[in-house]
Amino acid sequence: MTKFDRRSFLKSSALAAIPALSISSAFANSKPELPENFNASDRVVFRFDGAQLSPMEYLNKLQKINSESPIQMDSYGKGGVVEALEKKFAEITGKEKGIYMPTGTLANQLAIAALSGNQPKVIVQDISHINRDEADANLVYNKQLVPLADNKTYFTAIELEEKIKRLPSEEYFYSGIGAVSVENPVRRAFGEYIPFEELKAIKKVCDEQSIKMHLDAARIYIASAWSGVSIQEYSSLFDTVYISLYKYLGANGGAILCGDAALIDQLPRQIKIHGGNIQANWENAAMALHALDTIEQKWKDVKKRSDELLASLELMPGISIRAKENPTNIYFLQLPENLQIEQMSKRLFEEFNIQINANPNSKDLMLMMNETLLNQPLEKIIQAFKVCISQS
Ligand SMILES: Cc1ncc(COP(=O)(O)O)c(C=O)c1O
Known part of the structure; x- marks a missing residue:
């Protein structure tokens, strides 16, 4: 391929071959070490889903939000900006109610427990966060996870139907399926949707x-930015929907769970039982609520810029790009054999304030696109890569 064409690029890309599992070594649960001038405002950081604010940036932003419109406090998750956030997300997802949760893990677990009632089985993707990364929390709720689609991004409707039909004959004392959980996009599949x-x-x-x-x-x-499907369209297929507040919505933690009022109203007691009822949550809620005003447009802009950047990188000698079949914000750059990746990373950072995740043992450079891509003119970023790739 000589020219970057989005459609053919995506179809011909070979990243589907990259095993989903290798993400654990790539960036699962890793808290990055941040360099000293990490928080310069023109930084471009190809490492996270969001901007990852420093404490000073976080405080400044919160102060700015408060000075524009004083933040209303909550009390144990009730009232104030938390309630405003819950209402906003109910509107966005088209559900009757939203509820603030201290973590996404609790949101997932309480949702599948409430949806499945007395039925013990919950079908999940094998590589989903619920199955792989929540410390068997389902056991707390007496739920048995039934993982489908080994090491694959998702199970198909046909695979699901076959499993549902097969289950009764696979067990002597058959117990029922209470819920099906789907993760989208899929973290362990490098964000594939x-x-x-x-x-x-x-x-x-x-x-x-x-x-x-x-x-x-x-x-x-x-x-949504990559597939063109709206949040409401996605949500309309599901009884409950959890969205993170900290991955790219600027909060330091927290989650929202939306669903029918009858289900959501059962949850405050469950949150308390599981030790998740926190006295003040307004900082997280205020940051996320503020981000919601611009987040859709921001991701649209990031996607456009990401496409343009990849098209230019692809034209550079010795470079090829790989992506999942249905990619979102994660791409892999294959670099020339003789390139010194640590040197390239140092130069990008010191001369251009661009940060990459250099792995000296790999010629594949994982680029995570996020809102920091909008912090410098595109031409400047392209030029930086040009210089550092040809001279490293
Ligand atoms: C797909 C997915 N679901 C759920 C979670 C859990 O979120 P939390 O860290 O808020 O418990 C994460 C966090 O990494 C995630 O990536």
Whole structure:
């Protein structure tokens, strides 16, 4: 391929071959070491889903938000800006109610427990956060996870239907399925999103079997920008939807869970039982609520810029780009054999304030696109790569 063409690029890319599992070594749960001038305002950081503010930036931003419109405090998650955030997310997702949660893990677990009632089984993707990264929290709720689609991004509607039909004959004392949970986009598959048509087909199977559905939509705004499917369209297929407040919405933590009022109203007691009822949550809620005003447009801009940057990088000698079949904000740059990646990383940082995640053992450079891509003119970023790739 000589010229970057988005469609053919995506189809011909070979990243589908990159195993989902290798993400654990790539960036799962890693808290990065931040260099000293990390928080310069023109930094471009190809390492996270969001801007990762320093304490000073965080405080300044909170102060600015407060000076524009004084932040109303909550008390144990009730009232004030927390309530405003819950209402806003209910509107965004098209659900009756939203509820603030201290973590996404608790949101996921409480949602699948509430949806499945007395039925013990919950079907999940094998590589989902619920199955791989929540410390078997389902055992606390007496739920048994049934993982589908080993090491793959998602299970298809056909695979789900076959499993549902097969289960009763696979067990002597069959117990029922209470819920199906879907993660989209999929963190351990480098942010790959699930085709909307497939989600609709999965929903049809669940409806036919009267099975409730939960969406782990931690990064749904990113999926939405790349797939063109709105948050409300995604949410309409699911009974409950969880969205993270800290991955790219600027908060330091927290999550929102949306669903029917009857379900959401059961949850305050459950949050308390599990030790998640925090006295003041207004800082997180204020940061996220503020970010919601611009987040959709921001991700659209990031996607456009990301496409343009990748097209230019692809034209540079010795460079090729790989992506998942349905990628979001994560791409892999294959660099020339003789390139010194640590040297390139140092130069990009010191001369251009661009940060990459240099891995000396790999010629594949993982680029995570986020809002910092908008901090410098595109031409400047392209020029920086040109210089550092040709001279490292
Ligand atoms: C897809 C997904 N779901 C859920 C979570 C859990 O979020 P929290 O860290 O708020 O518990 C994460 C966090 O990394 C995630 O990536």
